[in-house]
Amino acid sequence: MxxxxxxxxxxxxxxxxxxxxxxxxxxxxxxxxxxxxxxxxxxxxxxxxxxxxxxxxxxxxxxxxxxxxxxxxxxxxxxxxxxxxxxxxxxxxxxxxxxxxxxxxxxGLTRIGAVGEKFDPNVHEAVLQQPTSEVEPDQVSMVLRSGFRIGERVVRPAQVAVAVAE
Structure with a gap:
């Protein structure tokens, strides 16, 4: 010390x-x-x-x-x-x-959901699965009702049909 x-x-x-x-x-x-x-x-x-x-x-x-x-x-x-x-x-x-x-x-309103998009459960609502060869599997094959977003906020998800392999 x-x-x-x-x-x-x-x-x-x-x-x-x-x-x-x-x-x-x-x-x-x-x-x-x-x-x-x-x-x-x-x-x-x-x-x-x-x-x-x-x-x-x-x-x-x-x-x-x-x-x-x-x-x-x-x-x-x-x-x-x-x-x-x-x-x-x-x-x-x-x-x-x-x-x-x-x-x-x-x-700032933008549409969500177009045929051929990759299915994303955050912005798409899968209503049905559709066997088709027009688009790849797990992609949107038909848009039943458009979805919308403002900025990053999804106001309404798109109702879509999702392609599955034939």
């Missing part, structure tokens, strides 16, 4: 003691250093707060947009059915349907 206490200090330890002694002698310098450290901490907290609120705002926007678009999906289904029946070839209703689809796409 005596060896440790009698060992001379290094220059770094001596300078640290000198800095502590200088701040002990000058209380205004110690107060300024303390306030500067508090200011840096507050600034870091504020930057983190700004980033967190921006992220939460974007998540809330996506969630609200998704809920609104989810209520419009039956209209989208009717538009698809009318197109497949040939009722939307021309006319004012075709123009309105196109404008509605453009607006929804600008809001």
């Amino acid at each position: 005596d060896d440790i206490l009698s060992t001379p200090q290094s220059t770094d330890a001596g300078s640290a003691d000198a800095g502590a002694a200088a701040t002990a002698e000058d209380p205004s310098a110690a107060l300024a250093a303390e306030r500067l450290e508090e200011l840096r901490r507050l600034q870091a907290e504020f930057v983190n707060f700004k980033h967190r609120t921006a992220r939460e705002k974007e998540q809330l926007r996506t969630f609200v947009t998704g809920d609104l678009l989810q209520t419009l999906l039956p209209v989208f289904d009717d538009i698809d059915a009318a197109r497949q029946a040939g009722d939307l070839a021309d006319g004012p209703f075709a123009s309105i349907a196109n404008k509605l689809e453009e607006i929804l796409v600008r809001q």
Whole structure:
């Protein structure tokens, strides 16, 4: 124990003691250093707060947009059915349907489900299996109802038929 206490200090330890002694002698310098450290901490907290609120705002926007678009999906289904029946070839209703689809796409709505896609249970709902040679096994062979996503959030999975080997 005596060896440790009698060992001379290094220059770094001596300078640290000198800095502590200088701040002990000058209380205004110690107060300024303390306030500067508090200011840096507050600034870091504020930057983190700004980033967190921006992220939460974007998540809330996506969630609200998704809920609104989810209520419009039956209209989208009717538009698809009318197109497949040939009722939307021309006319004012075709123009309105196109404008509605453009607006929804600008809001981030994308279709899920196309023939030939690899079946993914996260975005597809397998309604039936269909033996076919038109596409590879475990791929979508027929889309029964389109699915939709906003960003990474799946609003409605696509109902599909999955190809199996003949």
